[in-house]
Amino acid sequence: MSEKNVAFTRDRSIPKSYELVLTALFTAIIVVMAFTPLGFIPLVVINATIIHIPVILGAIFCGPKKGAFLGFVFGLTSFIKNTLMPTSMSAFVFSPILASSIDGAAGVVKSTIICFVPRILVGIIPYFVYRGIVKLTTSSHAKAAKVISNLVISVLLLVGIHAFFAKMLTTDSKEMIGWVSGAAAAVIYFIVMELTGRKKDGRFLGYVYAGVTGALTNTLLVMPMIYIFYKEAYANALSIEPGAVMGVILGVISFNGIIEAIVAAVLVAAIGMVLNKVHRR
Template sequence: MSEKSLVKRKLTTQQITITGMLSAISIVLGVTGLGYIPIPPFHTTIMHVPVIIGSLIEGPVVGAMLGLIFGLTSIFQAIKTPTPVSFIFLNPLVAVLPRILIGITPYYTYKVLSKLKLNSIKIALATGVGSFTNTIGVLGMIYILYFDAFVKVQGISVSAANKTFIALTLNGFVSAGAAILITLPVVQAVNKIKKN
């Protein structure tokens, strides 16, 4: 299917259903706070998992919509359960934009890897890319836009702040591993059902 026809095509009933289900999961995880694990200075999250699943199952449009929901719940959490750095997540460039991209990058990564024979490897790598889109996107935007404010609010040195960002980036491997463990069997099961 060409890029043009992909953009022009309306959402199918199946895509609307999948979007609705994954949106409901995302909203419940986001509003209740179950999708956000408070590990100072920021919250770590599993909210990217439904976004990646939606992207791999139904494509980048569905993934982007789910990413938007993730981003909006991130802003909601920053207001609902404020921390010293919550003001950072009121900026849509930090809270929303990288989360929308989570819904796009796994799909296109999977497409780029189409020559690989093992589907499970393609899904795992695409999931890893989606997860790191979140980690690098959010931390990168914070570093670019709010590094000085972060240092000031945390009352730490520039060196300590840099070490914190490195540690949080490395934590992205844990986040990606968890995402792969959840996403891989779900996407494989849904793909199997679709074929039948």
């Protein structure tokens, strides 16, 4: 078997006992992150959520079934925290118990869906994205796949860094500074990855894309669900007009969502490569 094929199949050879140990470890990490400040990285204008990182890694190394379980644990911690220790008026979104006082039995169903379904999918979708990227980058189209992958991440960097500076700065030129900084970072990333990334096997890009899709799966499912299920109630909780809810939703997706996706890409790639080396030993 060639080295490229070994790179694709090695993760599948993880012993069941090792998978169980990793699943237990990731479960403990999720619980600790959920109930301590360790689940967030302060980035000046945002506390980037990283609780989904062990869910994504669990999906990659232990498979989609155990990944789904870890996603359920993620959702369960969110349910417990928002029910027993709510930090905002919109905590009912993730708490079926609190939602029942707002929308009765329908609220229980809606908040259960929002709280658990996106988080469970965070433990499933990245697995297939990782496998797909690894397979694609070991095919005859590997060069084109890596170029396209680098372009997509570069665009995410451009948008994320622009949004970061647009919120952090108060000067009239903040938009220009944001676009220039984002463009510079995107170009540098693309050039560096094109010069050095070809020496890496497909797993590295697989980890990057698994991190991005895992983070975006959570954001792109939770926020639209809030709009669909709780537009009026969410507006009341935020003390805004119902017509302004869409703007808030899009703002969270374009700012928090992109930045958290970038953070997830970095952390999943870094930790994933380390875990892969440990497994190989």
